[in-house]
Amino acid sequence: RALGPGAEPLLRALSGARPPAELGALLCNLSQAPEGRRALLDRSGRAVQRLLPLVRGPDSAELRRGVVGALRNCCFEHGK
Numbered sequence: 512r513a514l515g516p517g518a519e520p521l522l523r524a525l526s527g528a529r530p531p532a533e534l535g536a537l538l539c540n541l542s543q544a545p546e547g548r549r550a551l552l553d554r555s556g557r558a559v560q561r562l563l564p565l566v567r568g569p570d571s572a573e574l575r576r577g578v579v580g581a582l583r584n585c586c587f588e589h590g591k
Contacts, residue, residue: 522561525578530565535577538562542584551585559585 525534541547551558565578 519556522556522558525565526561530571530574532571532573532577535565535571535574535581537577539577539580539584542581545588548585548588551581552588 521534521538524530525538538551542551550556551562559582562578562582566575566582
C-alpha cells in the first residue's frame, strides 16, 4: 500500500537525468513502513539496483541522504 502500483513511476523518475531532490525524502519516509520496505526489496522491481548509483552520483545532497536513508531502512526488513 505504501508504494503500491505507484512504485514504478517513482523509481523511473529517480533513474532520470536529473531526479528531483524531494524524491529522496519521499523514498526515505515510505521505506519506514514495512509495506514500503517490501516494495523496495521486491526483486522483480530491481529498486535497490536503481537506488545504489544514486548514493554517489547525484549533485543533490538532499537526494543522496534520502536514498541512503531508504536503503538503511530496508536493512530492518526481516525475511520470513
